[in-house]
Amino acid sequence: MPKRPCLRCGRLTTNPSRCDYHQSEYMAQRQRQRDAVRGSASQRGYDSKYRRIRAQVLKAHRATNGEWCEGWGVPAHASADLTVDHITPLAAGGTNRRENLRVLCRSCNSRRGSKPDGFTVL
Numbered sequence: 685m686p687k688r689p690c691l692r693c694g695r696l697t698t699n700p701s702r703c704d705y706h707q708s709e710y711m712a713q714r715q716r717q718r719d720a721v722r723g724s725a726s727q728r729g730y731d732s733k734y735r736r737i738r739a740q741v742l743k744a745h746r747a748t749n750g751e752w753c754e755g756w757g758v759p760a761h762a763s764a765d766l767t768v769d770h771i772t773p774l775a776a777g778g779t780n781r782r783e784n785l786r787v788l789c790r791s792c793n794s795r796r797g798s799k800p801d802g803f804t805v806l
């Protein structure tokens with residue numbers, strides 16, 4: 685196998701792109717990056733915080749309104765399948781904070797999808 689220069693130090697090596705030393709340094713760096721991505725993407729603390737807020741929003745809604753959906757694109761109606769909707773969708777920069785959450789039934793929530801409020805349902 686022909687030797688190639690290491691991408692980092694130029695020392696000739698039989699490895700595809702880096703000498704042993706720089707190959708192991710590179711792998712350690714890749715592992716750190718993967719760990720960082722996993723940590724921020726799952727944000728476990730944030731998820732459990734959101735689950736708690738969501739449960740509080742539903743509980744408060746039921747205490748005031750009972751099993752009642754305010755309706756999205758349809759008149760308000762009774763529903764036993766309440767879910768929490770993001771008023772400003774997360775994809776549009778909304779947050780998981782309580783003031784961005786409201787209760788809709790599952791079918792209103794899925795009808796709404798990520799459409800903005802004020803969208804006319806035909």
Ligand SMILES: [Zn+2]
Nearest residue numbers: 690693703706
């Ligand atoms: Zn090297």
Ligand SMILES: [Zn+2]
Nearest residue numbers: 753755789792
């Ligand atoms: Zn509904």
